[in-house]
Amino acid sequence: MRALRYHGRSDLRLDDVPEPAVTPGRVKVKIHWCGICGSDLHEYVKGPITMPTSDHPHPLTGESLPLTMGHEFAGEVVEVGAGVQKVAVGERVAVEPLLICRKCHCCRSGAYNRCVNFGAIGVSGGGGAYAEYIVVDPDFVHPLPVGVSTVAAAVAEPICVGWHAVGRSKIGPTQSALVIGAGPVGIGTLISLKAAHVEFVAVAENSSGARSAMAAEFGADLLIDTSTQSLTDEIARVTDGQGVDVVFEVAGVQATLDYALAAVKHGGTVVSICVWEYVPSMDMNTILAKEINLLGSQAYANEYPAVLQAIADGRIANPERMVTKRVSLDDALDQGFQELLRHRGDHVKILVTPWSSVPR
Ligand SMILES: [Zn+2]
Ligand SMILES: [Zn+2]
Numbered sequence: 001m002r003a004l005r006y007h008g009r010s011d012l013r014l015d016d017v018p019e020p021a022v023t024p025g026r027v028k029v030k031i032h033w034c035g036i037c038g039s040d041l042h043e044y045v046k047g048p049i050t051m052p053t054s055d056h057p058h059p060l061t062g063e064s065l066p067l068t069m070g071h072e073f074a075g076e077v078v079e080v081g082a083g084v085q086k087v088a089v090g091e092r093v094a095v096e097p098l099l100i101c102r103k104c105h106c107c108r109s110g111a112y113n114r115c116v117n118f119g120a121i122g123v124s125g126g127g128g129a130y131a132e133y134i135v136v137d138p139d140f141v142h143p144l145p146v147g148v149s150t151v152a153a154a155v156a157e158p159i160c161v162g163w164h165a166v167g168r169s170k171i172g173p174t175q176s177a178l179v180i181g182a183g184p185v186g187i188g189t190l191i192s193l194k195a196a197h198v199e200f201v202a203v204a205e206n207s208s209g210a211r212s213a214m215a216a217e218f219g220a221d222l223l224i225d226t227s228t229q230s231l232t233d234e235i236a237r238v239t240d241g242q243g244v245d246v247v248f249e250v251a252g253v254q255a256t257l258d259y260a261l262a263a264v265k266h267g268g269t270v271v272s273i274c275v276w277e278y279v280p281s282m283d284m285n286t287i288l289a290k291e292i293n294l295l296g297s298q299a300y301a302n303e304y305p306a307v308l309q310a311i312a313d314g315r316i317a318n319p320e321r322m323v324t325k326r327v328s329l330d331d332a333l334d335q336g337f338q339e340l341l342r343h344r345g346d347h348v349k350i351l352v353t354p355w356s357s358v359p360r
Contacts, residue, residue: 062127070129162188
């Protein structure tokens with residue numbers, strides 16, 4: 001089958017690889033759609049960052065480059081191994097792409113997104129979803145509720161990241177939030193805040209293009225274009241100088257971290273959601289004086305069913321709107337990866353499909 005494999009920096013190839021065979025206790029999924037993630041772009045341009053190289057194979061999979069990429073995906077069960085009860089052939093599913101050890105204290109406590117051996121399909125081995133088929137663990141396969149498309153289920157992945165971060169923040173409906181960065185995870189965070197009925201959500205983005213338009217579409221109460229406006233002035237203006245209760249930092253650059261510490265109110269919370277390419281400096285005296293709660297939020301744990309249900313019952317309305325382009329697997333490098341690198345501001349989520357016609 002065809003699979004888009006990462007061989008190293010700036011080296012993605014559409015390779016012919018063996019189609020994976022189902023084994024007892026596992027499930028074979030025909031991939032419908034897979035979203036291109038910002039982390040895939042980071043790996044492509046600056047990697048290998050988290051993808052395992054031959055001198056450091058991933059501890060869970062034992063695999064190293066070249067590896068098939070792609071982790072934000074949904075499709076259809078085409079074969080189940082002996083003993084699988086959870087799903088049946090023909091069911092449409094989202095696959096939660098995490099690889100965990102099940103043995104460490106985090107896995108045993110249920111917070112498996114903190115697993116000390118944490119990995120992900122499409123990053124650490126275990127197959128990837130820029131391909132035709134994948135064989136996965138049924139515990140991480142979630143049947144789609146009626147009315148949820150495989151397109152919606154593919155974009156459920158970045159929404160789950162936001163949903164988890166919103167849960168971590170413990171924000172309440174009468175509180176205020178600022179989301180810095182309106183890429184897929186920023187939009188997923190906004191969607192999750194609105195599904196939790198948070199009254200006031202400001203979204204900051206350093207352009208006025210498609211990403212800001214998307215934030216407006218999903219209900220942002222205030223848009224701040226940091227290329228022309230002062231974020232701190234705008235937040236001070238709308239909060240009587242107090243700052244917001246919770247800032248979600250989804251951009252991962254020094255300036256946005258500084259904004260986050262400036263825009264949060266005394267006693268407020270800053271949630272860090274994105275992967276950094278470098279180690280930033282942090283004004284610890286501001287954290288001290290304002291008594292800021294600083295939280296990390298990685299991926300998700302037990303959130304997929306809740307997000308899929310919220311899509312089904314309309315609390316998350318039409319998340320397919322996040323998709324700004326759909327491309328074939330054959331064109332994924334040029335019209336997906338390169339397009340995002342050339343025109344990042346024009347896109348939120350680009351989806352890849354290996355098939356010429358896919359049921360939606
Ligand atoms: Zn992702
Ligand atoms: Zn673990």
